[in-house]
Amino acid sequence: MDAVYDCYNENSSEKINIKEYFSDFAKRIKWIYHGDGSKVQSTCISDIMNAEFGEEDMQVLTDYCSVDNLTVPGEVSKIKSTQRMRCKYIFKQIQTAKATNLHTLRNVEKSLQENNALISGKYKKESFITYEDCKLRDNLAIPGQDILVSVRVYEPFQHYSHNLKDYKHIPRIVLSRVIEILGSQTLAQLRDKISCISDLSIPTEVSNNPDVKLGPMAKDVYKSGFLFIENIFYNDTRDPNNLNYSQVIKQWAQMRDLGSFQTASLEHTRIDSLTVRFGFPWVYQHQGSCEHLIVFSAARLINENDEQAVAAYPRVQRIKPSGTKYCMMCSDLSVSWITTDNDRVPHDLAYYCDTCFRSFNYIDGIKIGNFKAYAYPRNPNVMVDETPSSSE
Template identity: 40%
Template sequence: MESVYQKEHCSWVSEKICLRDYFSAFSAAISTIGSCKNIGSYTSKVDETNNNIMELMDVSFTNDEMKILSETCSINQLKVPGEPPLVDVKCVKARPGLYDKSRIPEAASDLETIKRLSKRIMNVETIGQLKYRSSIWLRDDLFQAADLEIGKHFLVTVRVYHPFCHKIGMRNTHGPRCSQEIVLLGNQMLTDLRDKILCPSDLAVSSEVSENPDQNVTQKTTDEYKSGFIFIEDTFYSDYRDPTNRDYSRVIREWAASHDLGPFQTGVMEKTKFEALTVRLGYPYVYQHQGNCEHLIVFSDLRLLHVSDSLSLQNYPCCRSISSANARYCMICNYYVARWITFENERVPFDPCFFCEHCFRSYNYVDGKKVGNFKAYPFYDKTAL
């Protein structure tokens, strides 16, 4: 993989990180400072904290002297009248209104410096909002039970991109578009990531229904084609939860061996935890399913669980954000969202062609009978996921 996508040409890609070793060392390092179970809860650790401070300062104070010292050195002493209220940064990416400006006094509103400063701040806020205009931020903390230990578990953030189709000799002018951002625990399996990924191809109907579009089709492609793999650092992790699943990576490994590429390793997706992986932040890996539906996946963040995170195991994996992609509209009326897709349709200039419910039936059927030759399948738009 590195021979194709070279790391030295990408400054945003990190070195390889063994997740288990890295966070074990990190947890051990911060445990020497104090217990991580009550990070953010100062009341339960006041005495221990005071003792540590006095030990570092090589001094001894009584409780009253320590209280006076704490009040004197408190950050509250830095407050001034008219200061903006404290900002809740629990959801950092809720950009609008996050950093509210203090009110400009009327006497200073005519100053040219104040006018220019206000304009610059407005431009900064506008750019910040545009940065996240293609994402819808979600909250998935439905359960409030605190059964996860702060400082012991770590979180893995994975960005999943829309599927792409590469054709040799054709240049793709559109860059990859992020479909969703998923947060998982380090002790969860790769299958937990796969089950959380939303893709319209999983909901497609594999049978052709042009002869009888009213038939009740309940079997989706995800029920028929359950195989898939995740490719991370020269290893193919295949899903074998169903006995009928195939190893999609076999033909790839055979082709690679014939072209002096590799060697590549294999693994079992449902038996591999994230903490057992060695990954690079910012480096593209691959998730493939439904035969040839390929997604780029990128590890964007790794960090220890914090008190501000959800501490319930049932809330993971969670979807942090999804793409606000536009819907696919009917190619006939261009008004309603598409519900059908046809192939090899002789009576339309597009192949494939998308139809809304009304246009599909009124254009392709007369008194319920099929007109012309075409293949039809129900279409599930990505905005409906």
């Protein structure tokens, strides 16, 4: 694993035990917070500095040390949000900036006005999720003590050999979502927050009766899976029927002298017990052979501006919206059905909207030719119920 992705070593951190690192860090900044997580008032700062300040002196000191003093006249105003859409905000500011003596700004402004150019930026194609305050407030995280970890989860991918000559056809690794999880939560909770189209598929062949009630989704039937992090397979053992995916990989590695790998259970491993390299890609595997890269990208202590209700985590901080797949017949409506082994279609697989699927493959409800039909996977949580009411 390390050999395959060794190019990421230069961008990844040293191995860090999350709990040890942040308990040490929390001790260093202990003076900022009281034990209950409330922030220490400025009057205590004089105690910490071992100096006596009057109220007036403290005000002068506060004004003198303000970050507002770091600006110069005519500068783009301070970004209010530190996380959301920084680049878009900066470009919006540039558009309205009056610093027209600068050719760079004038050209950017011209480009934006004339070409309606796409704004390039880190978050250009990612959508931040806005949450309302969680109402379950009986268990709260403590600012300055509890740890918040960000995990980037990528869309499934297929590994290609480095010897492949035609690099144009190697699929890019695409971000799916960034998940925020508390250090006190488990890898199983992290897994449950990962959504994948292969979990949503319904493996019931319904070509003879497409109106039959569709069966359960794959994630409710095939629950096996593991996360592979720092040479340890964390298997999901919550369901006694789950398969141990790591077993065959360990045997394969043993036969090739690739070393031995440990195993542990997903549901008994706390996030903060991990020792990981931040920025290094690890693997999540489920539904047999569906593999995703996951990266621990950031960790910090919770602060008073974060959602503190433990029940609100893990949660998706941002997602990369995926494009809609359209019907191969009309190219107008989104896909509802897939057919395979269809002797009346020149390619396998074929994608249809509901209207085209029924009009092309059936006459008076009777199947034409040979094919297998499956419902196209969709996330029911984001679907609108379009079932007509009985009064219609």
